Amino acid sequence: MRIAAPELEAITVRLLQTWRVPVDAARTVANHLVESSLAGVDSHGIMRLPQYLDAIEAGEIDVDAPISPVLDRGSIVAFEAYHAFGPVAGMVAAQVAAERAQSHGLSLVVMAHAGHAGRIGAYTGAIAEQGVLALAFCNSPVYGHFIAPPGSRTGRLATNPIAYGFPTLEGPVVADFATGSMPEGVIRLLRDRGNPAPPDMMLDARGEPTTDAGSLYTDPPGVILPLGGSRNGHKGFALGLLVEVLAGTLAGDKITDPNLRGNNLTFICIDVRATPAAPHFQELAAELVAYVHAAAPIREDGRVMVPGEKEQRTRAERLRSGIPIDSFTWEGIVSRAARLGVPLPFVADEEHQ
């Protein structure tokens, strides 16, 4: 089933407003989810809508929460989000990070205790559009600790993603990836669709390699290997630990605190105009992209791409042909709409099937 992006955005805004989300915030969240789905990042796209609605209902997201600075040193700013909507808090933090980098050259912005932050490349892309190089680091509390350290069968970190964005003459380059072998959301999708996980990405609860996506949700649970798998997992775990330190420890959070919910998000930003490369940075960055493009593909018809390029192409295709939605997600949306008394006439006809 496919639904056009504007229609899906309208459904999302409507459902969020029924939960008293202010219209600007609802639009920010809807745009975030739909843009993620457009980019093909389904694990952080519209499949999250039922989860977000449930989180509001459970009081895990506070739709009226203020997003307050708790520290302001000019180039270093920290916010307490009080469980505000993740994409709303994320955009506030991103905008402050961009502005402070522009005025100070560098910035560090820590956003603590927001709801699910979503696709963090959305923020680094928005910052890079303003001529600022951005790094983003996102952690989750103990209940999201699916990633085991090398040699262990116990989760100790969430899939702690890293994103970045930098401006070039040809537009920003944006990367966004989990420091685990796979994002938990993707494994959940595989389980929901009855598909196996690829090899060398998971261990079952006894510490044996497995491709059974469901083994992550047993009791006791299995684990996801860090990026790099059985041979190079020490590198992925080191990256995940760095994310934990930058997003969690710098915010003052205790790793084992059972009361923490949602995501923390930390930005490090550099105004490229304040560096030795200025004013040539964007030209040099475009040359770097062109150099990667000029690499020989292994397959004759292959195309060598920089990060974010595949997502741009998927976006163009899905803007034309609509966003595919799996039946599990769609049923989740339909059932919640029914309970909220929101009709979904847009998608009742055969055209969308």
Added chain:
Amino acid sequence: MRIAAPELEAITVRLLQTWRVPVDAARTVANHLVESSLAGVDSHGIMRLPQYLDAIEAGEIDVDAPISPVLDRGSIVAFEAYHAFGPVAGMVAAQVAAERAQSHGLSLVVMAHAGHAGRIGAYTGAIAEQGVLALAFCNSPVYGHFIAPPGSRTGRLATNPIAYGFPTLEGPVVADFATGSMPEGVIRLLRDRGNPAPPDMMLDARGEPTTDAGSLYTDPPGVILPLGGSRNGHKGFALGLLVEVLAGTLAGDKITDPNLRGNNLTFICIDVRATPAAPHFQELAAELVAYVHAAAPIREDGRVMVPGEKEQRTRAERLRSGIPIDSFTWEGIVSRAARLGVPLPFVADEEHQ
């Protein structure tokens, strides 16, 4: 063959001084190489000494080069190293990065055009000892481009390592890893010892998977896969590209410039006392380490470690039993010593064999 660390350091200082390296610089370089070997990071240890000596002879390292600031904005400093010795330039940059973070909260230091920077975790460790969280990024020019983008058989990045260090109540945690599947130095060691490379880390010149370490040195050459290998190489390549942007592009370097030599090194530092976590950061960081240690090992006798811990244990062992040196490296040192007229009496007797 094993040699005691102080003896190896003395040999190294002596050989460097024969090439007119000032004594302080010679000690810095010798300490860097020997500490890397002690830590078990052989690819960046004493095996580099013949290469360093040849680089001085070839004029690729300038032992008298000034290390000059070309930009100073307080929290952002850039240096031109004029092909000074990498470990010397690296320690200058690290010290400035630590001091500027302490005075401004954040710092960005770019060191352009140094000799081989060595084990960059040495610098982040030195910064973390001063209560400052440090990230380091190191790139190499085109001749070091062994890492192919996903779907390509052409090298486009060097193995561009990332290092970090952060202080804890129990001492710094230090990580240091290449964003390729393997460092080129390790593949060179495997070739020198006649050993194969592990699977899913290399492609031959035609783009076919290979475990032949020598295939990296054919003409045309093979390539190293990014961290993550055939399935997750897009993440490793994205990381390597980030390193290239932070170390190369920010310095104003053009990626295809054939005249570039050596390494660039960029530090991003955060004084943890300027963040919302202060003054609890080091306590919270120690709790994070303890939480990782408490994870269940897969093997009953296993030990779950944080980054840098294995290196600390290797260091303790090698301080006791000496540094193992492969015959290829040792012959390289002996032949250069002979040519320079430096006797190596320390190691002529049987005790060291």
